Amino acid sequence: MATQRTRDRATKRDSEALNDDDMDVGEDYVPYVPLAKRRAEKFSKLVSRKGGLDFGSANQYNNNDGGNRTARNEAGGGDRNNNNGSNDESEDEDDAVATVGPMAGISLIEQSVDIRKAQVAADEQKTDVQKAIEEENKIMAAVAxxxxxxxxxxxxxxxxxxxxxxxxxxxxxxxREMSEDQISAIRQKYHIDVEGENIPPAIKNFRDMKLPKPVMDYLKNKGIKMPTPIQMQGLPVAFSGRDMIGIAFTGSGKTLSFTLPLVMRALEEETKMPLLKGEGPIGMIVCPSRELARQTYEGFVGISDLLHQGGYAKLNCLLCMGGINMQEQAAVFKSGIFHIVVATPGRLQDMLAKKAFNLNLCTYMCMDEADRMLDMGFEEEVRTILSYFKYQRQTILYSATMPKKIQDFARSALVQPVTVNVGRAGAANLDVIQEVEYVKQEAKIVYLLECLQKTPPPVLIFAENKNDVDDIQEYLLLKGVETVSIHGSKTQEEREYAINAFKTYQKDVLVATDVASKGLDFAEIHHVILFDMPKEIEDYVHRIGRTGRSGKTGIATTFINMNSSEQILLDLKHLLKEAKQRVPPVLEALEDPTEKYKDMGVAGGCAYCGGLGHRVADCPKLEQQQKTKHGGMSRPNERAGNEM
Incomplete structure (x- = not known):
């Protein structure tokens, strides 16, 4: 039986061999190489590559046991022959794969090590300043x-x-026929910096701006004879329909730069085709605080009344802000026709959601103190308000302090924007004499009485928190000083009474938190006292800007002590130097970490908040906002106190 099986197998082998001999074997015949052997060859090549062998030369590999490797280099390059006769074409393909790319012969681990070594070597050649600048760029990219x-x-x-x-x-x-050199000369004379394309020329008088006679009478009654630098350039840009970012120091007339264009547009629309019930408004102004909204509203009403008396169409204005009963605006709502809306973000969003009015015809939107509004957490409200617009609108943003980060972010909402900058963004008003005094914490409230004697009333006192405001008011009342106060916890009636009593000189002193620091115009204030240094230099600029307005000179006295952070004191030191003010010895003694950047010719200051005494890595504003973001809370004493 076994013998028969053996004979059958032999016969089968002979038959197969005969068939193989009978086959027509061509020159490109490729014998079969077992999978295990092919894998062993590939493993051998990888091991050789790791050892640094050059696969461009002719190497011969023998894989007898699937794991042992023997290599012979043949001069001139040639074939790779295995003991079992490997495929030449297959070997050529393997060579092509092995030599693809300049790093094909190096493992990924070795490439990573080489890259790290190169980075370390490059970092060793960089100075500390260059490393710091790169780190700042990373921070700005992360928070953008x-x-x-x-x-x-x-x-x-x-x-x-x-x-x-x-x-x-x-x-x-x-x-229009003025040459570029003439226009540039005007801008240079008045320190006006502009950015953008096809910028309208600056105009040095109101007559050439084609304002109607009632408006000219309004300006004359206000004692305004010629436009300020921000008005020279800002008004022509706004009249031309261009989107704009306007930056100018406090008290420079920014409010008139965005109210007049809206009045003229509303007047033109009403003259061409009068509004019907439910069709308005034509434009709106959004303000961060109630006091600023009320002040802007009163300005619109004053211009509108004079226009109506001069024979022009009646322009209705709606005030929309928290803390007031909307029955005060009942007459406007009853008519259903209003051309202009002045509002705070929260109440405006609420009224739009309730469909009290629509923005179908609204083609003008201005955000006053735009950077402060975004800092206070109103960004989502602003986005929601924008969603109610049906068509394109002209967008104008104004502020005294607008860091580059806010400018870049704001440009995402603008079309071919023009940036008008009078002086450095965040710079203090040069008409304010800044005095900084070191006063111990326990002695500050007593020292107030001495400071009040520097100038006649009215005097404005700023404090960081509400409790200090109440304590200061109580102390001054006990000393016989006529004093009123405002802060976020007071009712709207109390706040308006305090503002009106102070503006009409019924009270000599107003004590306030930052709700009174943004945009409010107190024309006759000679003295502002900062009971404590704010946490951000932008707040300091806005506070002292309540005096020295419209070309008048004012005094700002600031109390500092060990409770003030070193970063904010360094910012204050640079601000005083920039304005050529006296720097007290306590600030001069502070070591300035930004000096090394000046030696390298690098522009100083923080790109995030605009402070001159620190860099982005040490920015207190950025740190505070990151804490607020992760904590999910609004900034204290601002959002809750100012608008809601």
Whole structure:
């Protein structure tokens, strides 16, 4: 039986061999190489590559046991022959794979090590300043706002406006025919910096701006004879329909720069085709605080009344802010026709959600103190408000302190924007004499009485928190000083009474938190006292800016002590030097870490908040906002106290 099986197998082998001999074997015949042997060859090549062998030369590999490797280098390059006769074409393909790319012969681990060594070597050649600047760039990239400041509908539909709004206003012929050199000379004379394309020329008088006679009478009654630098450039830009970012020091007339263009647009629309019930408004102004909204509203009413008395159409204005009963605006709502809305973000969002009015015809939007509004946490409210616009609008942003980060973020909502800057963004008003005194914490409230004797009333006192405001008011009343106060915990009636009593000189002193620091115009204030140094240099600039307005000189006295952070004191030191003010010895003694950047020719200051005495890595504002963001809380004494 076994013999028979053996004979059968032999016969089968002979038959197969005969068939193989009968086959027509071509020159490109490739014998079969077992999978195990092919894997062993590939493993051998990888081991050789790790050892640094050059696969560009002719190497011969023998894989007898699937794991042992024998290599022979043949001069001139040639074939790779295995003991079992490997495929030449397959070997050529393997060679092609092995030599792809300049790093093909090096493992990923070794490449990573080489990259790290190169980075270390490059870092060793960099100075500490260069390393710090790179780190700052990383921080700014990490905190950069990547969400566009636009409505959700525009973003979702991909709506992008390519051209600015068109208006019928044009400057006079002699202005249009001015050469670029003449226009540049005017801007240089008044320290006006502009950025953008096709910027309208600056105009040095109101007559050439084509304002109607009642408006000119209004300006004359206010004692305004010629435009300020921000008005010279800002008004023509706004009249032309261009989107704009306006930056100028406190008391420079920014409010008039955005109210007059809106009045003229509303007047033109009402003259061409009067509004019907439910069609308004034509434009709106959004303010961060109630007091600022009330002040802006009163300005609109004053201009509108004079226009109506001069025979022009009646322009209605709606005040929309928290803390007031909307029955005060019942007459406006009853008529259903209002051309202008002045509002705070929270109440405006609420009224739009309730469909009290719509923005179908609204083509003008201005955000006053725009950077402060975004800092206070109103960004989402602003986005929601933008979603109610149906068509393109002219957007204008104004502030005295607008860091580059806010400017870059704001440009996402603007179309071909023009940036108008009078002086450095965040610089103090040069008409304010800044005095800084070191006063111990327990002696500050007593020293107030001495400071009040520097100038006649009215005097404005700022404190950081509400308890200090109440304590100061009580102390001054006990000393016989006529004093009122405002802060976020007071009712709207109490706040308005305090502001009106102070403005009409019924009271000599107003004690306030930062609710009174943003944009409020107290024309006759000669002296501002900062009971404590604020936590951010931007707040300091806004506080002292309540005096020295409209070209008048004022005094700002600031109390500092060990409770003030070193970063804010360094910012104050640089601000005083920039304004050529006296720097007290306690500030001169502070070591300035930014000096090394000046030696390298690097521009000083923080790119995030604009402070001159620190860099981004030490920015107190950034640190506070990061804590607020992670804690999910609003900033204290601001959002809750100012608007809601």
């Amino acid at each position: 706002e990547r969400r566009q400041l636009a409505s959700a509908e525009e973003i979702s539909k991909g709506i992008v406006y390519k051209e600015s709004m068109k208006t019928t206003w044009t400057p006079p012929r002699h202005i």
